Amino acid sequence: MTTEGVNVHLTIDREQEGWDGHVGFVPNYVKELNPDVGKTVLVCGPPIMIKFTLAGLKELGFTEEQVYTTMELRMKCGVGKCGRCNIGSKYVCKDGPVFRFDQLDELPNEY
Ligand code: FES
DSSP states (O other), rough: OOEETTEEEOOSSSSOOOSSSSSHHHHHHHHHOOTTTSOEEESSSOHHHHHHHHHHHHHHTTTGGGGGEEEEGOOOOSSSSOOOEEEEEHHHHHHHOOOOOOHHHHHOOOO
């Protein structure tokens, strides 16, 4: 699917009745798609999927400066009051929730 210059590729892990799209794990599908390493990548989803997708993107030649992700799963109040979303000195709800991967590398490995 392409929307105004953005390519969206959908996949599911296991076959399901009514789904006629791609079936397979996201990290493997990304490598299969072999995207242009000159592009920017936005990754969202469960943390484990993000971790393996980033590894696959690095194998393809992407740098951490080209990959953005979202950390909203850490958020509770969303307005900087509960303190549940902090990673080091950053509050996901106030400083993010979208971060570039090289920015996340500068934070404690708490995510
Ligand atoms: S979600 Fe509560 S402080 Fe960020």
